[in-house]
Amino acid sequence: MGSSIAQKRLFHEYKNLSTNPPEGITAGPVSEDDMFYWEALIQGPEGTPFEGGVFAAELKFSKDYPLSPPTMKFVGGGVWHPNVYPNGTVCISILHPPGDDPNHYEHASERWSPIQSVEKILISVMSMLAEPNDESPANVEAAKMWRERRAEYEQKVRDEVRKGLGL
Amino acid sequence: MHDDEPSLNIPSLLTLAVVSFFVIRWFFNRDDGPAGASRPRGRGNAVDPAQVEQISQMFPQLSTRDIMWDLQRNGGSAAATTERILTGRGLETPPPSFQPQVAIPSTNATVPQATSTAPTKVDGQDLISRYNLSEKIVSEKDAETSTASSASSWSQNKDERQRLLQKRRDEMILAARRKMMQKNQDNPQ
Numbered sequence: 001m002g003s004s005i006a007q008k009r010l011f012h013e014y015k016n017l018s019t020n021p022p023e024g025i026t027a028g029p030v031s032e033d034d035m036f037y038w039e040a041l042i043q044g045p046e047g048t049p050f051e052g053g054v055f056a057a058e059l060k061f062s063k064d065y066p067l068s069p070p071t072m073k074f075v076g077g078g079v080w081h082p083n084v085y086p087n088g089t090v091c092i093s094i095l096h097p098p099g100d101d102p103n104h105y106e107h108a109s110e111r112w113s114p115i116q117s118v119e120k121i122l123i124s125v126m127s128m129l130a131e132p133n134d135e136s137p138a139n140v141e142a143a144k145m146w147r148e149r150r151a152e153y154e155q156k157v158r159d160e161v162r163k164g165l166g167l
Numbered sequence: 168m169h170d171d172e173p174s175l176n177i178p179s180l181l182t183l184a185v186v187s188f189f190v191i192r193w194f195f196n197r198d199d200g201p202a203g204a205s206r207p208r209g210r211g212n213a214v215d216p217a218q219v220e221q222i223s224q225m226f227p228q229l230s231t232r233d234i235m236w237d238l239q240r241n242g243g244s245a246a247a248t249t250e251r252i253l254t255g256r257g258l259e260t261p262p263p264s265f266q267p268q269v270a271i272p273s274t275n276a277t278v279p280q281a282t283s284t285a286p287t288k289v290d291g292q293d294l295i296s297r298y299n300l301s302e303k304i305v306s307e308k309d310a311e312t313s314t315a316s317s318a319s320s321w322s323q324n325k326d327e328r329q330r331l332l333q334k335r336r337d338e339m340i341l342a343a344r345r346k347m348m349q350k351n352q353d354n355p356q
Contacts, residue, residue, distance in 0.1 A: 161347075166293040
């Protein structure tokens with residue numbers, strides 16, 4: 001019963017994202033037959049080693065969206081980043097439900113609630129690429145490199161960016 | 168004929184009565200008056216997301232923030248907010264300090280399990296092969312014109328929408344690739 005609300009809302013968000021897309025973001029369902037499975041492209045923010053890159057991610061929504069947040073995972077080539085698990089899963093506060101905060105450092109307002117949206121998630125992920133959150137590394141290796149060997153980190157990211165574009 | 172007083176006919180009296188009923192009711196609810204005793208108050212004035220969703224689906228042009236503000240002020244009555252919108256008075260813009268509190272029902276807060284049912288494409292491949300763009304790279308050569316054309320796209324037709332989305336996606340990747348190649352040419356490492 002709740003899934004039709006989720007579907008309507010997702011369709012509405014899809015329409016908004018298509019008619020008025022935020023800079024550097026393309027997102028929508030892989031097929032409209034399944035509104036709960038989306039794919040998004042995010043441009044790497046300028047002035048960061050991710051600049052010039054395009055990153056693909058899949059978004060999976062639950063049937064009780066927007067009560068529960070979707071999950072987001074970068075696909076096709078890893079994103080070397082402290083807050084992205086080696087398998088591509090993104091770990092940021094907006095993707096966490098309000099009650100689920102094992103570390104108690106996130107403010108409730110940063111976390112998921114039904115007034116957030118796919119657009120806000122993607123924009124948050126974009127700024128996450130620019131500014132890693134060192135407090136909760138999902139990729140310990142990347143976090144360590146980012147902290148201690150910044151030049152090496154940035155070079156690795158640039159290499160991945162080029163590889164992602166098939167260059 | 169002259170006893171047909173145009174300013175006091177029955178329809179206009181009825182309209183006046185209905186409108187003033189809503190105005191008075193809204194006024195009393197806002198002031199926490201006895202008229203609002205039956206509605207579900209309390210719960211820390213948190214707004215039920217289902218109600219917000221319900222209203223924003225009926226009136227997608229309204230911002231959810233405005234809806235939440237109105238719901239919070241009338242004690243969480245979706246009917247009152249709907250009436251308010253329907254009577255044409257519109258919703259007030261909440262003050263900037265307004266922080267919507269959202270009540271999440273604890274019953275169905277099931278965390279989405281990242282079910283890996285769909286056999287996703289092989290990881291570790293680049294976007295060009297992922298979206299089969301190698302032909303387009305060859306064919307486009309120096310066709311650098313079509314970048315800004317599809318900034319916004321929507322169609323009433325489902326297949327057309329799908330096609331437009333795919334086109335935007337392809338263009339985004341190809342444009343990034345072009346730019347990167349240009350950059351590499353300008354200052355080779």
